[in-house]
Amino acid sequence: MKFQGTDQYVATDDLKLAVNAALTLQRPLLVKGEPGTGKTMLAEQVSEALGMPLLQWHIKSTTKAQQGLYEYDAVSRLRDSQLGEEKVKDIHNYIVKGVLWQAFDADKPVALLIDEIDKADIEFPNDLLRELDRMEFYVYETRQMIQAKHRPLVIITSNNEKDLPDAFLRRCFFHYIRFPDAETMKQIVEVHFPGIKQELLSTAMRHFYEVRNLPGLKKKPSTSELIDWLKLMVAEDIPLEALQSKDDKVSVPPLVGALLKNEQDVSLFERLVYMARQNR
16 A cells, blocks of 8 residues: 555655655654645545545644543533433543544544644643554543554644654654745646646746745745635736736736735835836
8 A cells, every 4th residue: 555646636756755654664654844835635635545534633722632532521421410311320421532532443544634733732742652652542531441443644744833852753754845846836736727828837936936035035935825826816817918027027926915925025025126126
C-alpha cells in the first residue's frame, strides 16, 4: 500500500516518499510548512488514495490531549441520577469517545489527522506520547485498557508557530513542505483550473511571485491565496491587459486584496510600486 498522489493533489516526489516512509515505519507523519501549502489537504487526499476513512481532530488553543481519548460526562450523570434514570448505574453511558478512541476502535485501518498541533499548549504533544507510541490508553472510570485494533496512519500538521518537544519529534517521521517552485505551482493551478489560458496563467504567476518576493512583507501570499486570486479573476472576467504594465515594471495587480491580507503589506507594496515608477 503506497501513496502515489491523486488527480486532485500535486504531491512532489519527496512528499510521496515521506508518506510511504511513515506507513512503512508505522510512525506518525509530522508535516510542517507555511499556512496554505496544502498540509491539511494532504491528509484528505492520502486517505482517499489509500481507501482509508479519515478522522479529523482540529486543535485549538484550549484543546487538551484528554479530549482526544475520552471525556467523562459527570454533569449528565448527576442530572440523570436526580431524575431517577436507570442508566446512571452503568458508567459506560457517560463516557464520550474521543477521536483517538474512535481510530483505535475502528474495524479497519483509518487515517487520523491531528491538525495544527502547535496551536495547543506546549505540554499537549507530550501528553500523547504513550498513546501514539504504544497505541493504547487506560480508561480510569471503567478500568479498561483500550488498544488499537489496527494502527492508524497518523498525520500531524504544524505551522511552526512554536517548537515541539524533542521526545515527541523522536516518535515522528518529519517532512517540511517547501513552497512550490513555478513549475510545481503551475501544475497545482491547472488541477484547480483545467484549461486556463496559458498567457493569463503565466502573467498572473509572474505577478504573484513578484509580490511574494518583496522584502519586508509581514505575510507572504501562499498557494491558497493564489488559487483564490485566480478564481476571482476568472469569475470577474478580468482582461489580460489589466495584469500587464506597458513598461513591464512592477504594478499593483487587480484584486490585490486576495494576495495581501493586512494594511501594512498593501501600503508597503504600493510604496515600492510608486518608487519604481519614480525611478523610470
